[in-house]
Amino acid sequence: MKKVAGMLSGSSSTDVFSSDNDPDFVGEALPFAVKLYESLLGSIPEHAGLRLRTGSLYIMYANAFVQTPADMTPRREGETKEYLLARAKNLYLRGRDILFLGLEKRNPLIRKQLKERKYREAMAPFKKEDVSLLYWTAVGWVAAFAVNPFDMTLGQTLPQTAALMARVSELDPGFNQGALHVFYVNYYGSLPDYMGGDAAKAREHFAKAQAVAGTKDTSALMALATTVCVNEQNAEEFKKLLRQVLEFDPDKNPENRLVNILNQRKARWFLAHIDDFFIELERP
Numbered sequence: 001m002k003k004v005a006g007m008l009s010g011s012s013s014t015d016v017f018s019s020d021n022d023p024d025f026v027g028e029a030l031p032f033a034v035k036l037y038e039s040l041l042g043s044i045p046e047h048a049g050l051r052l053r054t055g056s057l058y059i060m061y062a063n064a065f066v067q068t069p070a071d072m073t074p075r076r077e078g079e080t081k082e083y084l085l086a087r088a089k090n091l092y093l094r095g096r097d098i099l100f101l102g103l104e105k106r107n108p109l110i111r112k113q114l115k116e117r118k119y120r121e122a123m124a125p126f127k128k129e130d131v132s133l134l135y136w137t138a139v140g141w142v143a144a145f146a147v148n149p150f151d152m153t154l155g156q157t158l159p160q161t162a163a164l165m166a167r168v169s170e171l172d173p174g175f176n177q178g179a180l181h182v183f184y185v186n187y188y189g190s191l192p193d194y195m196g197g198d199a200a201k202a203r204e205h206f207a208k209a210q211a212v213a214g215t216k217d218t219s220a221l222m223a224l225a226t227t228v229c230v231n232e233q234n235a236e237e238f239k240k241l242l243r244q245v246l247e248f249d250p251d252k253n254p255e256n257r258l259v260n261i262l263n264q265r266k267a268r269w270f271l272a273h274i275d276d277f278f279i280e281l282e283r284p
Contacts, residue, residue, distance in 0.1 A: 002047065005040050009049030019254045023262050027065040034058055041098070051102045052133055058095030059140040062088045064262055067147055072269045075276075085147045092147070096140035102133050119163035131172045138164040139183060146190060158195065174212060181209035182219045189227025199228050216253040218245045218263040226270065235278045242267040 017033075020026050037054040041047065070084030103110050106125055113122035126134060138161040145154045165183065168175055184205035191197035202224065209220035221241045229238035245267040250260040270277070 001040060001044055005044055005047045005050040008037060008040070009047070009053040015255060017258060019257050021250065021257055021261060023064070023258060023265065026258060027061075030057065030061045030065065034061060038098075045101075046105075048102060048105075048133075051098060052136065055095040055097075055099035055102070055140070056132075056136040058091050058098065059136060059143065062091035062095065062140075063143060064259075066091060067143070068262065068266060070147075072266070089144045089147045092140045092144035096137055096144065099133060099137040099140065103130075103137060106130060106133075114157075114160040114163065117159070119159075119166075123163055123167040126167055126171070128171045131168050131175055134164045134168050135175060135180070135183075138168070142183075142187060146186075155195065158191075162196070177216060178209040178212035178220065181205040181212065182217075182223050185209065185220055185223040186227060189223065189231070199232065202228050217256050218248050218260050218267075221245050222263045222266060225267075230277050233278055235274065238278070239271065239274070242271050 017026050017030070034054065034057045037050060037057065041050050041054050044050065066084055067088035070081050070088060073081040073084060075081070100111075103126075107113075107122065110122050113119075141161045141164075142158070145151060145158065149155065165180070165187075168180055173180065182205075185202045187202075188196070188198045188205065189202035206220050206224045206228075209217075214220070221244050225238050225241040225245075229235075229241065245260075245263050248260055248264070250257045250264070253260070
């Protein structure tokens with residue numbers, strides 16, 4: 001079982017999904033794969049690589065195949081939209097909780113320390129080999145709040161997620177080819193000012209993400225367009241960024257093919273529904 005777990009938690013297993021050019025095929029396959037991973041994890045809970053892969057796949061699936069369809073559901077279908085968002089939140093938290101158990105194995109006091117705002121003490125035991133675990137735990141945590149920003153109980157825990165990401169930034173600033181900077185574009189770009197939102201910081205991280213992975217990944221373009229541009233009601237920049245997403249060749253970087261195809265799908269939808277996001281648009 002440990003040999004199988006090692007194989008499934010290796011990078012090649014992720015590449016099978018991330019390099020695919022058919023999002024719907026991957027979306028149908030992922031639930032079975034995730035439950036298979038979770039079943040194995042139940043038998044060998046000490047396997048760190050399998051825990052990371054199981055929790056992160058829950059979060060990836062929730063984002064690409066539950067929240068994205070929810071965001072693209074027309075407002076007139078309110079019940080369907082609400083159901084999908086609630087389901088996405090549940091899956092995000094499920095992934096986060098699986099990963100948080102991994103953090104507790106590294107630091108048994110982390111839950112108590114985070115609640116007491118002893119962030120430096122909570123993060124001190126984590127080293128560079130723990131970066132992926134910290135990153136995905138924070139991503140699932142923040143994403144769960146993002147789909148339901150009226151959940152103030154969850155919102156009050158956001159400083160804890162910031163502590164996790166700050167440690168990632170300390171240990172590996174260039175983590176996963178700019179993924180950390182894309183996270184911060186979404187984080188600073190989507191939160192209101194009183195919760196730490198900051199358009200200027202979002203743009204700083206956008207520039208860094210583009211410098212690192214602008215020729216490989218369209219995620220930073222999508223992030224800036226759908227957060228800062230919408231908040232600032234900058235329709236021209238919004239359209240410019242999404243057109244750049246559509247002009248990108250997904251085959252140019254096979255390891256990110258799936259996410260770039262998904263981003264193009266979202267970009268088409270956002271451009272087709274631009275009136276839903278901007279109060280006034282200049283018409284020819």
